[in-house]
Amino acid sequence: MSFFERMWPIRKKLWWCPTCNVPLVKTRCNRCNTEGISLKLTAPGDARPGLERDEKALLEAYVNEFGTKSGFTDFRGSSILLLNKVPYIDEMREVVSDGIVICRIYFDPYIRKWRLRLSKPGVLRILNRGIVNTFEVESQKFLRRLFRIKTSRVFRKYEQIVLTHKGEPVGIGYYENGYIKVHSIYPRTVADRISRTNSSINDIIRANENSMREFISKALAFIDVTLEKTAIKPIVSFSGGKDSLVVLHLVLQLGIEPTLLFNNTGIELPETIESVHRTARKYGLNLVVADAGNAFWNSVEFFGPPGRDYRWCCKILKLAPLSRTIKSTWNDDILNIVGQRAFESLDRARRPRIWRSQWVPRVLCTAPIHTWSQLEVWIYIFMNKLTPNPLYEMGYERIGCFMCPASTLAELELVKNTHPHLWGNWTKILNKWSEKLGVNKEVWIEYGLWRWLAPARHKQVISRKLGSPEITNEWRSTYELWIENIIDHIDSREEYIHVTFKNEIPHNAVEAQLPILGIKEVKRNSKGVLSIKLDHNAEAEIRGKDLILMFKTESDFENCMDLLKLLIRWIACQQCKNCELSCLVGAISVKNKPVVNSSNCIHCRLCLRVCPVAEVYVEHLVIPLIINTPLAWRRPCREGFEEVLSKITTLLSISKKVEERTAEMFRNRLRKVEDNFAAFFSLMNK
Template structure:
């Protein structure tokens, strides 16, 4: 069933309908198609639009909704003003910011907004009932209604502990409320992956949520051992091509905590297919290696943005204030996947002067991007032996930052750490299927640990030389390693030459050894909780490891950092 958003001229609000099923209502009430999806625009964002577009005072009292493309519908009329074009015209961001932050809505504005939203709730009440209680079966064979679906999922997986993955965004807020209300149980475990990069309003909201839901067990998980800014300096900022931050600062820490539990979980989260092309392929219920216990489900996977808001407003649920300010999503504020609009809003709202509790803000981030951009641009000209004067350098660096070219970067060109991303290899003449690798750090116990996922090991000591034979689950030899402790050369000899992927997997573990900075991303690669990366140690619990090799194949180069730096293998003579 495909729902779309129509406009009621009489009620001056959007109405969610099934174009085929609700044809009579569409004709009777003279509804007109307006958009595939919408979100409400609150008073705070209306004020921003007034200042940005130069609209008059009446804008505060109109019914305004935004499309996913960033266009605004005012009293049923699509406005053509471009948000992006207008922010480029702002000459003084500080003066503009003062006008935004100094706004206080009056009682009349609040009353009008409340009236508009009440009408929206009233006219869409029947549709919300369908979303919550329908016994229809969807294309995957699951119940459509959120409440019966949740009850059935918990019944089928009664041996698993129900848990909510809570981000502080509107979708996980709705899922949290649905699960607790649907199961009539306030004691559902919640876990919040604190990336340390959340919007200030997100931290305020999470704090209020915990205060208002004292019977709901709540885990805050964060990576205490790595600093985002420092990592950006070492391996470059995350990009849309290599978004390394989520694994290190969200799923990694969550995986670390959940691996300490012997129980398995049924994790409810707020993923929706309409959010992006990649998420359109997600299943309503399925396994995931990202969360220990590995079974995740989203009762709102087919909901629209406007349906999420319909539930929040109908149930009068507290939500993240960032949405009122115009943020369409409230993840990490410097995420490379953020829109230009979100990037602009961060310049207004993510500042230390208005949020003294934060460690760094949008000004710090912009300064870093300029420093990084200069390093990248300079490296390009030096590498290609081209001279560049200071004026041209400044122009190109400004363009690199303002046109967000950093979001498209890949590899470690211009970074000192990229030198660790080079593995030197040469084929051995004296032994068939053998290769010598030159590593960038001394071989130690951790080196051997990284080969545990392949299977069991046989250790043979030959005076100074150590020999390790790695066996598979059938006790068949796969390959052997020859090395000396505290040296940097290792000989790899393939024994199972039928496995055409074996060599590549071995190289991935060598990459991992070379570039590992104990970022904790590997913690989320194991569904069995066998990997523990904490306190500068990489450990694998052999009693938990099932030798699935997911920890090796998960990342392109075997290691997230190695993938971000783009590993190179240089053949020797």
């Protein structure tokens, strides 16, 4: 078992009916009552049925690999296909046909085409057709992965070669410069298929009908009990994707007509927006749209392209409009029923089925199909004749922002082909930033290296193979160019940091923000130097364009960084209003720039944690230059979000107790005054 597979806390088990030749979600076939054979899939096993576009992709990969369609029909098999995503530098899927993994199809990022890697059953289906080249090895005993076999035979560069021993396939390798590098070693015995019966989507439905009723009844009961226990108004977060469509239909089955909440990030594909509105009209439901408008296109000029490790976009396009819309639409707590599934990511796999939103605390979220696989989701859609987003048939597996940095190169290539106008708009932004940063335009844009900010492993592998290692090696110069509109120079030494800004630092603006840090000791001398006492061992001075920070401990360093964040946030405020929307005591508002009400502020610094400028731009671009590591945001001394929430709880609790004590003292004093007045009037009457 690989390290990746061991990481998954939850996995999906699937079976195959040898009689009906279809996948099963439970051990027994509901159609013929045959015991299913367990499928061996890579974790987490979130397989889905193949659609028409998957058939085309498999054929395309086959032709790209072998240069012919000959033998494809027998290779493809008789059953409906099942596809399971597996780890790879871009996109790779196991392909199951007739109950056996016949190959893996993958998008080669270097040639930007779909290719195919044969499994032993796949080899057995085409071995005697002369489609694939073979190489006879003397012994299988010493064959190891990455082992290089010297050969005088000449093959195409990176051609897939089947390794045989006494005519039996024992593995595959790839040819390069006179050597065959072993990639996979095959097991000694394996069948090429479980069944030869033709099967379709309808056969899958009949074979899983009763099993699906069990899944459905459990999901309905979960929703019903959650509604009863919480007694909170329900809404459904509807993204236009298949999972939220299934959740919506489940809620409707209970006779509930929920309000739909759609987060339009402003960079959704038009089919998604139309699908959301069409679904709302079909079921006669109220649709509330949290609309980010043009926020992305306005902010990308400052932030630059978002990355997998530089997700400023989520705070501006999701957190801000959702917080604003929820606050303005619902006065009380709401139960947000979502289509999240455990197998989508490790983060979601570790999340419970019910949780409180960390960003909008009065939103309670619940995921009724948390343990469903894609196969179960699609069977439900086919059973109930639902109309999914047309993007799925166009080849999309993920519905969301069209240029999300989490996308694979295969997905971005699809956007480029299906929506050239939108992709053209994004390419203009990438061209502008590649020129600003002085990077190799073809490598950075065409091979999608903009999807990472720091020199991540995949970014390093691709850039080196393409002969542009400087894209990752020279990260400091890239970061310096990235922030040059704000900062001219950074000089960092032990216990001392000197930051020179592009423009003079406004003293009044700095002083107005200091209540957030709980700072009261501020001095200004005759030379115009502003001195700030941050802590016992931490100080700051502001002289014209220069900010000088001095510290002793890690805690002092973090206080200095928070002051730096406050300053840059004020200079580069994007007016997303996350700080204003998230403040629990109403101590901050945004009027072109952040304005702090010092009498209300409890110094929790939550407003810094939700700010895309402070928490993403400064953390991922500025602080790395200070401590000389692109992964500065992972430093152990950095305050985590959970720590901030814990601190807020404590501060609010103390504040409440102080208020209660003050009120009690006032009541006691009032009683004494009343007693004194009563005594006075008593004496007067005598």
